[in-house]
Amino acid sequence: MKRDLLVVDEDNHLNLAAIDPMPSPAELRTRLPLAAPAAQTVATGRSVVRNILDRRDPRLLAVVGPCSIHDPAAGLEYARRLKQLADELADTLYIVMRVYFEKPRTSVGWKGLINDPRMDQSFCIAEGMERARRFLLEVNQLGLPAAAEALDPISPHYLGELISWVAIGARTTESQTHREMSSGLPMPVGFKNGTDGSVDTAVNAILSTSHPHAFLGIAADGRTAIVRTRGNRYSHLVLRGGSARPNYDSVSVALAERALAKAQLPPNIVIDCAHGNSYKNPALQPTVLSDVVHQIKQGNRSIVGTMIESFLEAGNQTIPADLSQLRYGCSVTDPCVDWATTESMLRDAADALRGVLPGRCS
Ligand SMILES: O=C[C@H](O)[C@H](O)COP(=O)(O)O
Ligand SMILES: C=C(OP(=O)(O)O)C(=O)O
16 A cells, blocks of 8 residues: 655654555445345344343343454354353343454554554554455354444544444543444443552442543544434443452342442443453453352342353464464454354353343343
8 A cells, every 4th residue: 555645754653654545444345345144143243242231132141252252253153152142141141252453552562463463563554454354244144133342443543334232442441432323323332440449440430431422533434523422321330340350249239239239320230251350361251251140049139231251262372473373263363252152151050040130021
């Protein structure tokens, strides 16, 4: 791609190497259009999640999938298996696949398929965006709704119409930019507590996002624009644990409920079994999920969903210099539970909750 947009001006471009053009969101959307049946999957996905948050659908939302998608072939194999399981357990669980293309890093590291699709620091973002959109179309085409973290505020213009549930990550929940963006997103948005465990950060984010905002953004043609939003009334809390300790336990959940009530927000909580809730040790994810299920069976009414980091193979791997050495179906970011564990976690949860959930709907 031509690098002709960088004006050589030594003072003002001291730290810029290049500014490369991108196709506009409208161009990519025309090239890879969203049509039936994928469009129906998204519409249904959003509407079911909204109904779960409104207690009009008693099922437990389960956001399940790899920490990140790095190999679309393995991701699609995973999606096919998950779709089959989702259909089987649909009476109790509403399964949405984690399709995460943007990774927020504590310091540095691979930032996901959009940022560096070739995993070689060539940063072919236009190619990454196209591959991400193609993958999301395929997953939705299977009838499986998708969940993603919205990290770059421009990405939803390219991909948002394919996503049924969005997370704002622990590292960006406090960011005004992400709160503003979320206030205009069409799907429910889960705000994670801060990496330090702060629930108030997420509560403030939910409050902010429920209001209208006006801010600088882009339009479908890629031009900068003033974006005016209406506010998103389906934003909610995701407990993911903090640097000091997990927060999936019943005391932490009760404290989170109290914080939401104090802010006059609906008691809607999703519990992430990974990250700070399992010290990034995937072997602990089943323990967290069992505890969540137990709380619901004991009468908890605020837990509306859960999240699992899962892939075909257990654990994770560092990205090798020779990409042919990558282990198929194994995460290149956080460690995941393998497919067999995923299946038994979800089956056990569904079995334990069958018949219990309808009583939670008013
Ligand atoms: O879920 C992913 C990671 O926890 C997040 O991207 C941070 O990862 P890092 O601490 O390895 O950078
Ligand atoms: C980065 C993630 O989570 P968190 O923001 O909780 O660290 C994630 O879910 O991929």
